[in-house]
Amino acid sequence: ELKVEQNPLFLSMQEGKNYTIYCNYSTTSDRxxxxxxxxxxxxxxxxxxxxxxxxxxxxxxxxxLDTKARLSTLHITAAVHDLSAxxxxxxxxGGDKLIFGTGTRLQVFP
Amino acid sequence: DAGVxxxxxxxxxxxxxxxxxxxxxxxxxxxxxxxxxxxxQGPQFIFQxxxxxxxxxxxxxxxxxxxxxxxxxxxxxxxxxxxxxxxLYLCASSSxxxxxxxxxxxxxxxxxxx
Numbered sequence: 001e002l003k004v005e006q007n008p009l010f011l012s013m014q015e016g017k018n019y020t021i022y023c024n025y026s027t028t029s030d031r032x033x034x035x036x037x038x039x040x041x042x043x044x045x046x047x048x049x050x051x052x053x054x055x056x057x058x059x060x061x062x063x064x065l066d067t068k069a070r071l072s073t074l075h076i077t078a079a080v081h082d083l084s085a086x087x088x089x090x091x092x093x094g095g096d097k098l099i100f101g102t103g104t105r106l107q108v109f110p
Numbered sequence: 111d112a113g114v115x116x117x118x119x120x121x122x123x124x125x126x127x128x129x130x131x132x133x134x135x136x137x138x139x140x141x142x143x144x145x146x147x148x149x150x151q152g153p154q155f156i157f158q159x160x161x162x163x164x165x166x167x168x169x170x171x172x173x174x175x176x177x178x179x180x181x182x183x184x185x186x187x188x189x190x191x192x193x194x195x196x197x198l199y200l201c202a203s204s205s206x207x208x209x210x211x212x213x214x215x216x217x218x219x220x221x222x223x224x
Binding site: 033035044090102 | 143151152158166168
């Protein structure tokens, strides 16, 4: 059975600190996506990672992909309150359907 | 570009009723996928439409059906609603010829079954 697991499930961090969210998946995937979701809102695309070793950065967020280890990371640098949201990774095991991870709820406090 | 638009944004239905949700894809996109997101969980794939045909289907019962129109817009129909169908329903559009680019999501339809 395909599994996409994220850890931690919940992350409470202080502003200015760094942290990493991990996404492990159990099957091969053409690509990996990271999405952000604010409460009651839809999904906002953050990154699309297409190949082994891919690294993308946008502001305080940096995502990487290791297809051999079936692992992606989302690194947060010097967190600010505006980053508080739930973050999902998603893989594409076949066709175009996205299989989402469990989600990581991030809360940044002063 | 209006992006992916869904209607309605909120809906309340009674158990046993039927509901239709609508989605217009982003301009230039020809593929529409539907997802169900229960509270506190990640989105679950329902099905995908391309060229007016259902191309892939997730683990959802036949009560869930859909349609894609020649203009690429899509509908999701759910019959015999159950309380457990209460969720945020998300539509995503993408391009068949640009498979490696992101899928864009609409704002969702919040369905409450009472």
